[in-house]
Amino acid sequence: MIIWPSDYATAYTLAAAVERQGVGLHSGANCRVRLQPGRREGYWVGWLADPEEGLRRLEPSLVADTRLCTALRLGQRQLATVEHLLAALAGTGVSHAELWVEGGEIPLLDGSALPWVEAIAEAGLVPLGPRQLRSLPGPITCQQGESFAVALPSDQPRFSAAVEYPQAAIGRQVFSLTLTPEAFVAELAPARTFGFLEQVEQLRELGLIQGGALDNALVCDGDRWLNPPLRYADEPVRHKLLDLLGDLALVGLPQAQVFAYRGSHGLHTALAAALEPAPDQANPLPSVCP
Numbered sequence: 001m002i003i004w005p006s007d008y009a010t011a012y013t014l015a016a017a018v019e020r021q022g023v024g025l026h027s028g029a030n031c032r033v034r035l036q037p038g039r040r041e042g043y044w045v046g047w048l049a050d051p052e053e054g055l056r057r058l059e060p061s062l063v064a065d066t067r068l069c070t071a072l073r074l075g076q077r078q079l080a081t082v083e084h085l086l087a088a089l090a091g092t093g094v095s096h097a098e099l100w101v102e103g104g105e106i107p108l109l110d111g112s113a114l115p116w117v118e119a120i121a122e123a124g125l126v127p128l129g130p131r132q133l134r135s136l137p138g139p140i141t142c143q144q145g146e147s148f149a150v151a152l153p154s155d156q157p158r159f160s161a162a163v164e165y166p167q168a169a170i171g172r173q174v175f176s177l178t179l180t181p182e183a184f185v186a187e188l189a190p191a192r193t194f195g196f197l198e199q200v201e202q203l204r205e206l207g208l209i210q211g212g213a214l215d216n217a218l219v220c221d222g223d224r225w226l227n228p229p230l231r232y233a234d235e236p237v238r239h240k241l242l243d244l245l246g247d248l249a250l251v252g253l254p255q256a257q258v259f260a261y262r263g264s265h266g267l268h269t270a271l272a273a274a275l276e277p278a279p280d281q282a283n284p285l286p287s288v289c290p
């Protein structure tokens with residue numbers, strides 16, 4: 001059993017390579033990821049079939065589609081559903097890693113970050129020295145319709161989310177935690193993706209969620225769940241928080257208090273883009289998302 005770090009004061013990479021494969025949520029095709037130790041800070045993606053193409057650092061400017069998951073455009077290729085794997089890396093304190101992938105998606109596995117946490121535990125962690133989380137010069141806000149996200153400077157990372165759905169099985173939920181690798185593994189990583197029965201057929205007809213199944217997503221039908229039991233009574237809002245962490249991992253973990261109300265991948269990645277340091281350090285971060 002691995003002992004997870006108690007905070008994010010140390011940079012880590014993996015001690016060994018570890019591989020997982022499984023179905024992609026959207027294509028339904030088999031996808032593979034090999035996680036490898038990284039020498040450079042951040043998360044770097046390469047293609048198993050074309051190693052000579054080298055590695056590309058993930059960043060918010062690569063975001064191509066946020067309708068159902070966070071999909072990135074890497075040159076001529078797309079890499080979808082990166083958020084749960086990135087949440088697992090960022091949440092457990094892995095700051096340097098290489099992701100070698102096959103197929104256009106990260107496997108959905110059980111719809112949570114837990115199988116990725118188990119893969120990271122299997123590989124083990126190697127400390128790389130002291131780490132400074134990205135600090136904020138001031139508050140940053142993002143608004144999209146009735147949804148908003150706020151990031152405020154803070155001594156330690158603290159993440160909160162609220163969701164509000166007309167479906168009685170979910171309704172209003174709020175969840176908040178001071179983020180540490182231990183807290184991430186216990187409180188967020190096991191929370192699974194959820195969807196709504198009425199959307200399932202519609203999305204299938206559009207050629208989406210071909211790999212969605214009752215064993216990799218909670219499906220809500222009004223006032224009930226098609227596939228209980230839930231892992232937490234408030235599993236949906238915890239999953240939103242997991243998604244928020246995974247999307248912000250495109251810029252790394254911020255030293256911030258972050259709150260997202262009715263978050264979405266579109267909102268989260270807009271906040272990630274606003275958190276990215278300007279190339280010209282004389283230009284401070286924007287205080288409002290573009």
Ligand SMILES: [Zn+2]
Nearest residue numbers: 083084193243
């Ligand atoms: Zn998710």
